[in-house]
Amino acid sequence: MKTINTDLVVVGGGIAGFAAAIGASETGCEVVMIEKNNQLGGNATLANVGTVCGAFYRKLDEQLNPAGYHFTVSTLSQLCDLSKTSPIVQADGLIMVPYEWSMLHKIIHQKLERRAVKLLTSAALAGAEKQDKNIQHLTVLQEGKPIQITPMAVIDCSGNGIVSQLLGLQMLQEETYQAASQIFRVQNLESPGEYQLTMAIKRAITRLSHENRWGKNQQSLSVVPGSLREDHVDLKLTLPDLITDDTASNDAIRSRARKRINELFPTLKRTVGYLSASSIHSIYPQLGVRVMRRSRGKYVLTEKDVLTGKKFDDAIAVGTWPIEEWGYDGKVTLRFSHTPDGYDIPASCLNSSALENLYFAGKNISASTAAIGSARVMGTCLQTGYAAGRIASGRTSVQRQAIIQELNRELSENRI
Ligand SMILES: Cc1cc2nc3c(=O)[nH]c(=O)nc-3n(C[C@H](O)[C@H](O)[C@H](O)COP(=O)(O)OP(=O)(O)OC[C@H]3O[C@@H](n4cnc5c(N)ncnc54)[C@H](O)[C@@H]3O)c2cc1C
Numbered sequence: 001m002k003t004i005n006t007d008l009v010v011v012g013g014g015i016a017g018f019a020a021a022i023g024a025s026e027t028g029c030e031v032v033m034i035e036k037n038n039q040l041g042g043n044a045t046l047a048n049v050g051t052v053c054g055a056f057y058r059k060l061d062e063q064l065n066p067a068g069y070h071f072t073v074s075t076l077s078q079l080c081d082l083s084k085t086s087p088i089v090q091a092d093g094l095i096m097v098p099y100e101w102s103m104l105h106k107i108i109h110q111k112l113e114r115r116a117v118k119l120l121t122s123a124a125l126a127g128a129e130k131q132d133k134n135i136q137h138l139t140v141l142q143e144g145k146p147i148q149i150t151p152m153a154v155i156d157c158s159g160n161g162i163v164s165q166l167l168g169l170q171m172l173q174e175e176t177y178q179a180a181s182q183i184f185r186v187q188n189l190e191s192p193g194e195y196q197l198t199m200a201i202k203r204a205i206t207r208l209s210h211e212n213r214w215g216k217n218q219q220s221l222s223v224v225p226g227s228l229r230e231d232h233v234d235l236k237l238t239l240p241d242l243i244t245d246d247t248a249s250n251d252a253i254r255s256r257a258r259k260r261i262n263e264l265f266p267t268l269k270r271t272v273g274y275l276s277a278s279s280i281h282s283i284y285p286q287l288g289v290r291v292m293r294r295s296r297g298k299y300v301l302t303e304k305d306v307l308t309g310k311k312f313d314d315a316i317a318v319g320t321w322p323i324e325e326w327g328y329d330g331k332v333t334l335r336f337s338h339t340p341d342g343y344d345i346p347a348s349c350l351n352s353s354a355l356e357n358l359y360f361a362g363k364n365i366s367a368s369t370a371a372i373g374s375a376r377v378m379g380t381c382l383q384t385g386y387a388a389g390r391i392a393s394g395r396t397s398v399q400r401q402a403i404i405q406e407l408n409r410e411l412s413e414n415r416i
Pocket residue numbers: 011012013014015016017034035036037040041042043044047049050051052053054123124125126157158159162180181182287288289290361362363364376377378379381
């Protein structure tokens with residue numbers, strides 16, 4: 001069996017895994033990233049969620065104030081430049097940054113290559129062994145062939161706590177999770193603007209529903225903000241299917257979602273004038289699953305922490321997005337923090353409660369169901385990823401404490 005010794009393994013090449021690999025490699029750490037798909041980016045590219053949320057504080061004055069680290073702010077600015085987009089300020093003061101998935105994909109690859117991160121794609125984590133309070137080995141299957149990796153530390157950015165699952169560690173989980181969505185691109189449309197298109201689709205669905213021509217279980221269809229470009233737009237269909245930890249059933253949901261989109265689109269096309277000459281360009285390859293089971297850390301971020309804007313001495317990320325929950329009826333609810341300066345995520349949400357050399361980032365941090373409804377957005381995933389990478393590169397607990405203080409200071413530079 002092929003074997004690899006390395007300082008750090010990042011499991012999962014989504015937005016959090018990308019930031020974790022950069023954070024660790026900046027400190028000179030040798031990093032191996034394993035990703036089960038043949039492409040990097042996770043939800044951000046393969047499901048094409050389309051906008052980065054949580055990268056700015058809620059806008060309450062004239063200023064646009066970014067939250068996070070120099071790395072997260074500069075990456076976002078590069079993404080805007082390449083995507084030719086700029087932040088959208090909503091009426092409620094929330095700020096989202098539209099992007100082109102292919103540009104994000106390009107940035108991820110360029111930055112990882114520049115940092116000499118060793119990439120193993122089409123490589124799924126299949127086994128993990130621990131001894132006492134540390135992970136000893138990981139087994140990865142790359143195109144069916146096993147590789148054994150011996151790391152100093154592991155950051156689980158899999159979005160579903162795969163390392164804790166394989167080791168049988170206690171996890172944060174529920175029977176069902178928020179509704180999933182499937183995003184697809186429509187081409188050859190003629191619309192004077194995104195607002196007009198959004199309203200026309202809403203009106204059409206209301207009418208079709210009254211006439212019983214839009215199935216009750218088809219849920220909501222909306223325009224991905226900032227995605228109307230020249231003659232194409234991205235649409236998001238929220239799905240009624242129950243989301244559980246059973247990924248096999250999620251594959252079935254994905255097939256049903258594709259079938260629904262192909263069945264619904266002709267009706268929509270006949271009803272919305274702007275779409276009359278349009279067609280489906282593509283259905284993005286990944287089903288957009290918002291939340292799944294998560295790893296348990298030394299601290300579990302709570303709903304109260306988010307809503308009261310709690311601050312921590314060991315803060316390593318600032319969450320600025322409300323708790324966003326998508327129901328199976330297609331409706332979304334937003335619950336805002338009572339403070340304008342967001343809430344802190346402490347370093348203890350990124351470190352396993354059971355193992356010393358296991359860290360987490362992204363939508364797999366140690367947070368309650370409600371709290372992850374906020375902390376899962378990409379602006380926050382970039383911060384927790386970057387911080388986890390830096391912290392995991394510390395060799396001793398004294399070094400790690402010093403890194404946490406450094407991160408805390410860097411984060412303060414962008415605090416409002
Ligand atoms: C429909 C939808 C709309 C959203 N809209 C927005 C939005 O507008 N703005 C926003 O900021 N956020 C949005 N989000 C949230 C955001 O996109 C995600 O929470 C975020 O991208 C998660 O990043 P991540 O890196 O933690 O996880 P993921 O993107 O899930 O990445 C995890 C990676 O780990 C890999 N992996 C999993 N298991 C293994 C294994 N065993 N071995 C190796 N690799 C593995 C996966 O293949 C994947 O690439 C949305 C999410 C959804 C689903």
